Amino acid sequence: MTVEHATREWKVPNPELESFLLAHRKPTATARSKPKFGLGSLLSAFAAGALACFLTQYALCGSRCFFCPKNDNAPSIAAPDVFVLASPWAGSTERHNYPPPTPTNAFPSMFPTDVGYAGKTPTGAEPAVIATAPSYPIHTGAPLLVTPDMFSRKKGKKFDLLTKWGNLSPWYSMERGAFGVHSGPETPDTCRVTGLHLLHRHGARYPSAWASYGGPAGLSSRLNAATSKWTASGKLNFLNEWTYKLGEEVLTPFGRQQLFDLGISMRLKYGFLLKNFTESNTLPVFRTESQARMLASAQNFAIGFFGYPFEGQYQQSVTIEGHGFNNTLAPYTTCPNAQDSSRADRGRGYLAKWASVYLKRALRRLQTQLTGYTLTIEDVYVFQQLCAYETIALGYSKFCELFTEEEWDGFEYSFDLYFWYNSGFGFPLGRSQGIGYVQELVARLTHTPILTHNSSTNATLDDNPITFPFGQSLYVDATHEVVILNVLTALNLSTLAAQGPLPADHIPKDRTFRVSQLAPFATNVQFQLLECTSVPGPQIRIIVNDGVVPLTGIAGCAAQKDGMCAVDAFVAAQKKIIGVTDWAYDCYGNWTVPDGWETTTGEPPRS
Numbered sequence: 001m002t003v004e005h006a007t008r009e010w011k012v013p014n015p016e017l018e019s020f021l022l023a024h025r026k027p028t029a030t031a032r033s034k035p036k037f038g039l040g041s042l043l044s045a046f047a048a049g050a051l052a053c054f055l056t057q058y059a060l061c062g063s064r065c066f067f068c069p070k071n072d073n074a075p076s077i078a079a080p081d082v083f084v085l086a087s088p089w090a091g092s093t094e095r096h097n098y099p100p101p102t103p104t105n106a107f108p109s110m111f112p113t114d115v116g117y118a119g120k121t122p123t124g125a126e127p128a129v130i131a132t133a134p135s136y137p138i139h140t141g142a143p144l145l146v147t148p149d150m151f152s153r154k155k156g157k158k159f160d161l162l163t164k165w166g167n168l169s170p171w172y173s174m175e176r177g178a179f180g181v182h183s184g185p186e187t188p189d190t191c192r193v194t195g196l197h198l199l200h201r202h203g204a205r206y207p208s209a210w211a212s213y214g215g216p217a218g219l220s221s222r223l224n225a226a227t228s229k230w231t232a233s234g235k236l237n238f239l240n241e242w243t244y245k246l247g248e249e250v251l252t253p254f255g256r257q258q259l260f261d262l263g264i265s266m267r268l269k270y271g272f273l274l275k276n277f278t279e280s281n282t283l284p285v286f287r288t289e290s291q292a293r294m295l296a297s298a299q300n301f302a303i304g305f306f307g308y309p310f311e312g313q314y315q316q317s318v319t320i321e322g323h324g325f326n327n328t329l330a331p332y333t334t335c336p337n338a339q340d341s342s343r344a345d346r347g348r349g350y351l352a353k354w355a356s357v358y359l360k361r362a363l364r365r366l367q368t369q370l371t372g373y374t375l376t377i378e379d380v381y382v383f384q385q386l387c388a389y390e391t392i393a394l395g396y397s398k399f400c401e402l403f404t405e406e407e408w409d410g411f412e413y414s415f416d417l418y419f420w421y422n423s424g425f426g427f428p429l430g431r432s433q434g435i436g437y438v439q440e441l442v443a444r445l446t447h448t449p450i451l452t453h454n455s456s457t458n459a460t461l462d463d464n465p466i467t468f469p470f471g472q473s474l475y476v477d478a479t480h481e482v483v484i485l486n487v488l489t490a491l492n493l494s495t496l497a498a499q500g501p502l503p504a505d506h507i508p509k510d511r512t513f514r515v516s517q518l519a520p521f522a523t524n525v526q527f528q529l530l531e532c533t534s535v536p537g538p539q540i541r542i543i544v545n546d547g548v549v550p551l552t553g554i555a556g557c558a559a560q561k562d563g564m565c566a567v568d569a570f571v572a573a574q575k576k577i578i579g580v581t582d583w584a585y586d587c588y589g590n591w592t593v594p595d596g597w598e599t600t601t602g603e604p605p606r607s
């Protein structure tokens with residue numbers, strides 16, 4: 001089922017595969033539902049969706065691609081307008097369409113904001129916590145979210161459920177030494193910070209529209225579609241009254257807070273970098289993408305960083321995330337092989353295998369509390385996903401009470417496996433997907449335009465000094481977790497891959513590749529530039545969620561107590577990596593992944 005303008009079958013549409021919709025689920029016209037699940041509307045939406053899939057069968061991939069049911073094993077996809085389609089699989093069974101479209105009491109002219117009389121408005125000096133404070137502020141927990149109070153406090157340390165959700169975890173500060181460098185983000189002695197390149201992810205969002213394994217909406221429709229009446233008891237009792245309340249794709253209120261907070265924290269730490277702009281009489285240029293949650297994340301960051309109104313204080317480049325648009329922050333849209341499941345979705349198999357190991361007992365336990373519906377491992381996995389998604393969207397989830405600490409550890413590892421193989425060092429396209437941003441980083445560090453545009457870079461934007469300026473002391477770019485993992489891979493931060501290829505039958509000890517630490521919601525990577533009296537030349541450090549990452553895997557970067565490397569050496573190594581990365585082969589080559597073949601550098605097999 002292909003159409004003319006789809007040049008190939010896009011099987012694994014993902015940028016953010018993480019939301020795991022069951023691709024092969026067919027709408028069943030005969031299914032009966034429980035009224036409390038709003039079954040009728042769900043089914044008709046389902047059928048309409050299937051129809052729309054056929055009508056709008058074209059391949060546009062972004063983080064919101066859809067699979068259309070084609071046959072049970074070979075889904076093809078379409079990317080219809082989510083809003084028009086009413087989300088055939090992912091629609092809430094309960095929703096509140098706020099705001100009302102035509103409120104009767106809306107008279108904006110009677111509520112002006114610019115009424116004068118602002119009082120005095122003198123400003124003070126910019127903060128510089130990174131240089132002035134005796135310690136660095138730590139970011140932990142999520143005070144506005146509630147998790148069950150049932151987990152242990154060993155040695156005064158509480159089991160922190162929020163950190164067990166992989167890419168669905170809220171970001172938190174790494175402890176000093178977490179990645180192997182016993183130093184913090186604060187300015188090292190004898191140094192001063194001269195610049196910052198910040199790469200961050202959007203905040204907490206609803207599930208994305210589809211997934212290769214699991215997927216909360218899929219469970220909701222399966223429960224609805226069950227032909228016999230089922231009843232839940234015990235800990236599952238709440239399920240009898242439960243409705244599916246999640247939307248799709250967009251930022252949740254908590255996600256909004258995450259970016260707002262990140263903006264404030266960066267202003268407090270690095271506000272002094274703005275002096276540079278006043279001196280050169282320019283504005284910073286920040287970048288994000290067109291997707292709703294990406295734009296909203298960038299704007300919330302800006303409100304935190306600049307305050308409201310932020311207009312006139314910086315310029316926001318909103319690049320297009322859509323099929324066929326060169327975009328380093330959404331590289332998969334121009335890379336066909338990144339859309340092909342045999343090359344790009346090996347993670348699904350590993351994840352399914354691991355789930356069947358660590359959830360075996362949970363399945364048996366939960367099945368005894370549910371009669372009339374046979375649970376699968378995948379259903380139980382979705383219960384865990386629902387705990388995460390409901391908490392970050394609705395503030396609390398009964399699903400969180402269903403699992404043991406060990407099962408949450410298993411859940412956390414499921415993301416490490418999945419993203420290792422689908423985005424990171426075990427992903428044959430990891431390096432090529434990340435290389436565009438690395439080229440841009442090198443261009444900015446060397447004040448030199450990109451020589452040849454032969455990856456995901458966009459000449460129109462990057463060759464224009466207005467949209468891609470050099471010589472700024474502060475850069476802020478927003479992207480997706482998969483891209484952040486691609487970039488960490490392309491940079492050759494091989495200490496993060498030390499345990500690699502990850503096994504699907506047990507959790508390896510002391511793994512450094514943890515998605516909840518590398519790519520959670522609002523994850524942030526600080527490329528910190530320094531000048532020191534103790535070492536010659538400008539230095540760079542890479543700080544992931546406040547943890548300093550060793551650069552020792554990068555050629556020419558020796559071990560250094562604060563994790564610094566000379567910018568010259570760093571750039572030389574990155575140029576080498578750029579030189580050996582072949583986007584055309586990686587993205588268009590007809591390579592296959594042999595059984596048992598592995599990569600730990602994010603490169604495809606070369607035959």
Ligand SMILES: *[C@@H]1O[C@H](CO)[C@@H](O)[C@H](O)[C@H]1NC(C)=O
Binds near residue numbers: 458459461
């Ligand atoms: C480069 O980006 C701009 C803005 O997103 C877009 O209009 C243009 O089509 C892109 N160019 C290519 C070759 O994708």
Ligand SMILES: *[C@@H]1O[C@H](CO)[C@@H](O)[C@H](O)[C@H]1NC(C)=O
Binds near residue numbers: 326334454457
């Ligand atoms: C877009 O990317 C392709 C592949 O790397 C490249 O050939 C082309 O020149 C790029 N176009 C622009 C305008 O950057």
Ligand SMILES: *[C@@H]1O[C@H](CO)[C@@H](O)[C@H](O)[C@H]1NC(C)=O
Binds near residue numbers: 194195280471472473
């Ligand atoms: C601003 O910062 C950049 C990067 O650190 C530097 O190259 C430039 O000279 C600075 N400009 C001014 C006017 O201080």
Ligand SMILES: *[C@@H]1O[C@H](CO)[C@@H](O)[C@H](O)[C@H]1NC(C)=O
Binds near residue numbers: 554573574576577
């Ligand atoms: C990349 O990492 C590998 C493994 O640590 C190392 O052997 C190689 O020299 C690195 N390459 C560059 C250019 O940094």
Ligand SMILES: *[C@@H]1O[C@H](CO)[C@@H](O)[C@H](O)[C@H]1NC(C)=O
Binds near residue numbers: 454578580582583
């Ligand atoms: C792509 O262009 C860069 C310069 O921008 C160059 O270093 C690299 O070798 C090129 N890659 C290929 C495969 O030609």
Ligand SMILES: *[C@@H]1O[C@H](CO)[C@@H](O)[C@H](O)[C@H]1NC(C)=O
Binds near residue numbers: 590592
């Ligand atoms: C790609 O390679 C496979 C296996 O080597 C082969 O069967 C297939 O025909 C090739 N496809 C194309 C389009 O060349």
